[in-house]
Amino acid sequence: MLRQLQQIAQWFDDRLHLTKLFASTAGHRVPKSSGSWFYVFGSGTMLCLMLQLVTGTCLAFVYVPSADEAYTTLEYLTYEQPLGWYLRALHYWGSNFMLGIMSLHMAQVFLFGAYKYPRELTWITGVLLLFVTLGLAFTGQVMRFDQDAYWGLGIGTAIMGRVPVIGAQLVNLMLAGPIIAGETLSRFFTLHVFILPGTILALIGVHLRLVLTKGINEYPKPGVPVRRETYVEEYETLVEKEGVAFVPGAISKDLYFSAFVMLAIATCAAVFGPKGPEGVPDPTYIQTAPQPDFLFLWVYSVAALLPPYTETVVLLVGPAVGVLALLALPFISNTGEKSARRRPVAVLTVLVAFLGLGLLTWAGLTSPWSPHMQAWTSDPTPVAFVKGRSPLELQGALVLQNKQCRNCHALDGVGGHRGPDLSTVATRLTRDQLVRQVIQGGGNMPAYGKNLSPAEVDALVAFMMTLHPANELPARDATLSVRRSP
């Protein structure tokens, strides 16, 4: 009986070459020293991705990517579908864990010098994987299409819109129009569900292929630098002499870690539940202090903390420099010491990076640059801006309060500081431009569009037209250069 089974297995193996496949993949030999607790993060990230693919597919069965239905289907999932909330929670926490473990993986690879010769390409594909994963997280938060998503997107657009010359086109490409609308959601859905996951799978294929061809980094020893001439040979002897098959020799810790990650995700999902959806996107209702997802909070702080005149440069040049530095890293430090004990600068870099991100996130959580939620009811329209105003203009001042413009805009320095102080706005913008700004938004400002009645727009603009110093005339079309598009 047993023999017969074996024969059948043999028959299949003869045709499918499964043992060979196994020997050259999961069973490939790795340095014994790499069976370390430090080496578990790669497989942990992979596991999270698998979880995301499964939960994501399940979510896609119910989710409808249209502006009016996205929110409803999510509410249905959360409150009606049995365990639908848990599915959403798993997907949300899976994404957080994936990025978290991925950062650990990256830090470990960096500290252990694993990116050095001959594994440059492994690092580069890894960096690309990081970007695609961030892309998935960003497009994922938009799927909720709630207020947080709206603001997250608003900030993303604000950064894009700063690109010189083609900024407006980029925003158009990203949002499928000048403002965040239903088309935006279809676009992000396609990215989130087809393009980015496809890319990530392809990149992982290359990444893993490289792990097989170039081997996994041995546990670095201080004082044993990488030399291009000898490294490959040294590595081969090492694997020959004291290598073990990855399965079953070195995989046990990965399995423990994977189990732990699964448990952690399942627990977080059960305890904290899914995120949102937190209210249909409505730019006039901002009392809940919406914020982009935790992961992107630091970007939001950077945008908020920078002095305005540096914003464009930093927000555009900064990421470009960062990306280039990451991609160039394995070529800049291609050989030499691998051990973190001999690379104080590397250790410092990692510490500063994590500390910086942590501090910025904290600043984002607590910053006064997020809309100042009480301004609309607590900061009076300054007396000078009330004096001599007509009844209509006074109504405009009231609309400005009531529609919570003050939460982002100061008058005479008092109020929120997300947008420019409006005290002298009439010297900068003409009536038409004011109408346009209010209705279409632009920059980090939401489009108020249908949330204002024509009379409210009239009053608002009439009031804003009075906001200029007594000795300076309001802006006129002829004297004003064309304004930056949204």
Next chain:
Amino acid sequence: MDFDALYRSQCAGCHSRDGRLAAARPLNDPTYLAFVDPTALRRVISEGVPGTSMPAFSQKRGGLLTDAQIDVLVDRLTEATPGVRIALKLPPYSAPLGDATRGAMVYQTFCSKCHGAEGRGGPNGQSIVDPAYLSLVSDQALRTAVVAGRIDLGMPDWRGYVPGRVMSPQEVSDVVAWLASQRPRQPRPSTP
């Protein structure tokens, strides 16, 4: 619960902090406080005035204030004894609209010297018949303005338009009807 803290954080934005000049009427004007009806006051604070910029504050209406907090506001604002009201011989807080045609005449008597012959603005007052303006204010706000005036803006009250001639309750209702009749007939926007 502290009235001042509540008022400063919730109302000062529109109704002014120290009662000097404000976009909406300052709520420390004794004439106004004697005029206003406590029930109406509570209703306005809780439910807002639909179609205007006065928001609803009651938590039931999506606002931030509890019933107890609203009580604190109402109690303090209506402290001025009803005695003042009688002593001043104030017209009633609310009344149905009067007759617009008579209102036009009342307007000429009491108001035109400041707001101009047709209400579009004159030497001492600006337009009060702008369609957008009228779309954004309630009839009650117009009535309140006529009776209690806007001391902060230089608008007298019902006793002060013509020296020695106090407006009668009927004249108040008529002139408000005249103003309201010029409001464009479009559906009021619903403000949440």
